[in-house]
Structures are given as structure tokens and as C-alpha cells.
Amino acid sequence: MSKIKFNINRKNITDEQALKHKSFDKVMAGYKAMNTPLYKTFKFWTGAGIAVTTVVVATLLFINKHEKETESAVKPPIENLDIQNIHFSVDASRDTVMTSETGSQIKISANSFVDKNGNPVAGIVDIEYREFHDVVDIFLSGIPMAYDLSLIHI
Amino acid sequence: MNPDANQPVHEQGKHHQSRAQLDDEVQQIKAAIANPQAFGVLYDKYYLRIFRYVFQRVEDEDVAADVTSVVFSKALFSLSKYQFRGVPFSAWLFRVAQNELNQLFRKNKVQQVVNIPLETLAQIAEDATEEGLEERVEDLKKAMKCLSEDELKLVEQRYFENRSYKEIAEVLDMEENNARVKTFRVIQKLKNLLTK
Numbered sequence: 001m002s003k004i005k006f007n008i009n010r011k012n013i014t015d016e017q018a019l020k021h022k023s024f025d026k027v028m029a030g031y032k033a034m035n036t037p038l039y040k041t042f043k044f045w046t047g048a049g050i051a052v053t054t055v056v057v058a059t060l061l062f063i064n065k066h067e068k069e070t071e072s073a074v075k076p077p078i079e080n081l082d083i084q085n086i087h088f089s090v091d092a093s094r095d096t097v098m099t100s101e102t103g104s105q106i107k108i109s110a111n112s113f114v115d116k117n118g119n120p121v122a123g124i125v126d127i128e129y130r131e132f133h134d135v136v137d138i139f140l141s142g143i144p145m146a147y148d149l150s151l152i153h154i
Numbered sequence: 155m156n157p158d159a160n161q162p163v164h165e166q167g168k169h170h171q172s173r174a175q176l177d178d179e180v181q182q183i184k185a186a187i188a189n190p191q192a193f194g195v196l197y198d199k200y201y202l203r204i205f206r207y208v209f210q211r212v213e214d215e216d217v218a219a220d221v222t223s224v225v226f227s228k229a230l231f232s233l234s235k236y237q238f239r240g241v242p243f244s245a246w247l248f249r250v251a252q253n254e255l256n257q258l259f260r261k262n263k264v265q266q267v268v269n270i271p272l273e274t275l276a277q278i279a280e281d282a283t284e285e286g287l288e289e290r291v292e293d294l295k296k297a298m299k300c301l302s303e304d305e306l307k308l309v310e311q312r313y314f315e316n317r318s319y320k321e322i323a324e325v326l327d328m329e330e331n332n333a334r335v336k337t338f339r340v341i342q343k344l345k346n347l348l349t350k
Binding site: 003004005006007008009010013015017018019021022023024026027028029030031033034035 | 190197198201205209213216219228230231259267269270271272291299
């Protein structure tokens with residue numbers, strides 16, 4: 001109630017003054033605006049534009065976040081001292097035993113390889129691997145040794 | 155106590171319409187529903203009354219003109235929902251106007267104004283003398299600030315706009331007797347506040 005203004009004996013408006021504002025065209029214009037379908041209004045398209053932009057930005061942010069989440073956690077601390085890969089090729093249809101310089105042995109049975117659809121792979125298969133023998137190797141490789149305890153299910 | 159005691163002389167029946175006139179009006183409403191341009195007849199008939207109703211409650215003439223225009227546009231837009239209840243179409247228009255004003259006041263888009271004719275103060279504050287009226291104006295303003303929105307509407311319509319109880323009842327959508335009793339109580343409340 002405090003916002004109300006009280007006027008005492010305000011001068012009355014004459015009919016002539018009041019009739020100056022009379023406009024049925026203005027009433028009809030207001031009526032037509034109320035009758036305009038929502039999809040034809042500027043307000044609708046502004047709202048729709050904002051909604052679409054919000055969805056696009058949210059999607060891009062989600063993708064960006066997701067990409068960051070799937071980024072490799074292996075980050076070698078010293079680029080030039082990273083443990084290098086060892087390459088060799090095997091015939092997928094034959095039993096193979098590969099012995100490295102350090103004495104490690106890798107045994108691969110015939111027809112062990114399958115593609116992403118589970119079909120057996122035939123022919124030559126290129127293999128890359130790395131050997132980590134001690135704490136220094138692991139440090140240089142940048143493989144994270146920390147893990148999230150909350151992911152351990154008892 | 156008689157609620158009508160010391161009541162002002164009102165323009166009883168000034169806007170009274172005969173049954174035939176009301177029936178004509180119903181035909182005009184039907185015509186306007188079928189063809190919005192036909193609403194012009196009702197607009198011409200009620201423009202001044204609605205304009206004055208709005209202007210009584212706002213400060214500025216241009217604001218009153220804009221609000222009046224919106225009231226008629228909204229009335230035309232909702233015309234198909236209108237139901238004839240044996241009272242003039244103006245009662246419905248006043249309600250549309252009051253709702254529009256309430257909305258604008260609530261959103262602080264328009265300054266709410268109460269225009270008080272000084273002579274009505276004598277009817278409210280019986281003890282005030284002719285000479286002392288102006289001195290009581292501030293008291294009346296303070297007392298009116300203690301009224302609720304609904305109470306203020308009753309005083310406005312009955313005392314400042316000289317409406318009959320029948321009209322007040324139609325505009326505020328209540329029983330005539332209810333309007334009479336409620337107004338009486340509000341005036342008693344005002345008188346008590348003024349004599350404190």
C-alpha cells in the first residue's frame with residue numbers, strides 16, 4: 001500500500017480530452033497482435049534462437065569435456081628419455097616365440113588375433129611393445145601410478 | 155446500524171439498461187465474435203467510462219489511454235469466453251480493466267493512484283468541519299494506507315466515483331448486499347482510524 005500515490009482534488013479530465021485518445025485502430029492492432037500465432041512472433045524466434053544456441057554450446061562443452069576425459073593419462077615427464085617401442089612382425093596363422101635383447105619372451109599361438117568384429121586375422125601382424133623393468137623406467141614412461149580408491153568395489 | 159446512514163447521493167441507475175437494451179447488447183457481442191470489426195459499436199459505447207475508470211487510478215493521461223486500449227483489445231480477444239449473466243457488458247469490461255491495472259501495479263509498471271475528491275472526506279470523517287477538512291487530508295491518507303487492496307477498491311468506487319452498490323457488485327464480482335456490508339465495515343474502520 002505504501003506505493004500508492006494519493007491525490008486530493010485532482011482536476012477532472014474533460015470528455016474532449018479523453019476522446020482525443022480514442023482509437024479503435026489501436027484496439028484492433030492490439031487484438032491482431034494477440035491473435036498472431038506464437039511461431040510468427042519475434043519473441044518466439046528470439047526464444048528459439050537462444051534455446052538452440054544453448055543446446056549447441058552445451059553439446060560442444062560436453063564433447064570437449066568428454067575428449068579431455070579420454071585424453072591419454074600417460075605423459076612422459078622428459079620427452080627424449082621416454083621408453084621406446086620395440087617393433088616386430090608375426091605371421092598370424094603360425095605359432096611364434098619372440099625373444100627380446102633383455103631376455104623377455106613373447107609367445108603367440110597361431111590364429112590368436114581377431115579384428116574388432118571378432119573375425120580371425122590372417123597374414124602379417126605388426127606388434128609394438130615396451131618393457132618397464134624398474135621404478136626409473138616407469139617414471140620415464142609417465143605412466144600414472146595413482147588411482148582412485150572410490151573406483152575399487154569391495 | 156444502518157449501512158446506508160450518511161451515505162453520499164449516488165448516480166443510482168445512471169447506467170441502468172432495460173431488458174431490451176441488454177438483449178441488444180448480447181446481439182452486438184455475438185456480432186463482434188463473428189466479426190471483430192463489429193466490436194467498434196461496443197467500443198464507442200463504453201470508451202469514455204472505461205477511460206475514466208482507468209484514469210481515476212493512474213497518474214498520467216497517456217498511460218490511461220494505453221491501458222484503456224489494451225483493455226478493449228483483451229476484451230475483444232476473450233469475447234468468446236464472455237457469458238451473459240443479466241448485467242451490462244460494462245461490468246465485464248470494468249473487471250478486465252481492474253485485472254489489467256492490478257497486473258500493472260503488481261509489476262510496478264504503472265504508479266497506482268487514488269484520487270480523492272476533498273468533499274468526500276466530510277462523508278468519511280463525520281467529525282471534520284468544513285474549515286478543518288484540509289487539515290484532515292493527511293490523516294485520511296495515513297488511514298487509507300492501512301486498508302487492504304480490496305477495502306481500498308470499495309472506498310474508491312463508493313465514495314470517490316459515486317458508484318451504486320449494484321454497480322460495485324457488478325464490477326467487483328460480488329453480491330450487492332455483500333458490497334454494501336463490506337463498504338460499511340471499511341468506512342467504520344476508516345472512521346476509527348481517523349478518530350485515533
